[in-house]
Amino acid sequence: MCGRNSLFVSQGDLETRFDAEVVADGGYTPRYNIAPGDDLEVITNEADDEIDQYHWGLIPFWADEPEEGIINARSETADKKRVFKRAWESRPCLVLSSGFYEWKSANGGPKQPYRIHRENGPAFAMAGLWDVWEGEADTIACVTILTTEPNDLMEPIHNRMPVVLPENVESEWLSAGPDARKELCQPYPEHDLAAYEISTRVNNPGNDDPTVIESLEHEQSGLGEFGS
Template sequence: MCGRNSLFIDQADLEARFDAEVVADGGYTPRYNIGPGDNLHIVTNEAPDEIDASHWGLIPFWADEPEEGIINARSETAAEKRVFQEAWESRPCLALSSGFYEWKSPNGGSKHPYRIHREDDPAFAMAGLWDVRAGEDEAISCVTILTTEPNDLMNSIHDRMPVVIPRDAESDWLAADPDTRKELCQPYPKDDLDAYEISTRVNNPGNDDPQVIEPLDHEQSGLGEFSS
């Protein structure tokens, strides 16, 4: 799954990376600890040259409150679930990230947080679905992140991972038909993802600063640490 995100690249670099302009109300502020219900910055198929902000948690049609939003959707079954069907058919988006967080419980013990990022790219994109739901005062743009089976790196941390879109497939994800997008919902195929253990400061969403991403004990964990 993906239950915590970050995006802290400079705005100019973010816009250059995705060839899009930030149009979000309130602009753009770097974030190191983005939790469910916060805003995610996204690029949608309807506005591929814009970076907007969207409530993290796709709000079901039966929900009374935005807090009932669904933060993740299984890519294998999203097309079959009524709550995601329309978005799957016609509203793909890119959920932008500088790295996401996942928790590992070795031998069933206490959970240890890890930061997963892409070594060669200060910002990358995860596959998402967006929608607009009526709110009490205004319409609410909302988004869910699609998940898939883990790749080799993630397999030792968690049994799911977000669908990370290779850079050369980002435009395809936004423009393709549902069947083609389905084929893109695979474990991340490249070897440029890395992971390292961080402190439990990330557990508190109120901790939203560069210290969150510091390697635990200032030693970055490599792939070898995750091998059994």
């Protein structure tokens, strides 16, 4: 699953990393705590040189009114679901990220949030599907993030993880057909990701500042307990 995201690199670094220009109406603002229903920075297959913002939550095309939408789609079954069929066939996108957050259940106690990120590189891309919901008064470009089985890093934290794309297949994800894209929906190599415990400040989307990503200072902060 992926229920919270972040993207806080500078606009210059973001545009350089993805060889694309920010075109979103509101411009680009670094954010540390992006929640469902907010806008996500995306690059779509129809404009691979542009970074736009789409509503996080794919709204079913048959919905009479706009709603929060579906934030995640299982990559193994998205092609079989009516709500994702149109997007799966022809509307792949990259969802840009500086790191996502996940919560680990611990023996029935409070859930512990973790930040998962790449230690090398300013940002990375997760596989997404986009669509456009059209109502009588509104048209909303929206997106869902694809998920897959967890890698060895994520497995102790959660039983799903977003499809993080290696940099060398990002262009292929946007240009390939449905069958080829399904083959790309694999758990990302654990050696290229890092995770550490953060405070529960991230639980409140209103907390959107650099303190959200600070590591908890205690013995088992980080991945030491997962590395053996």
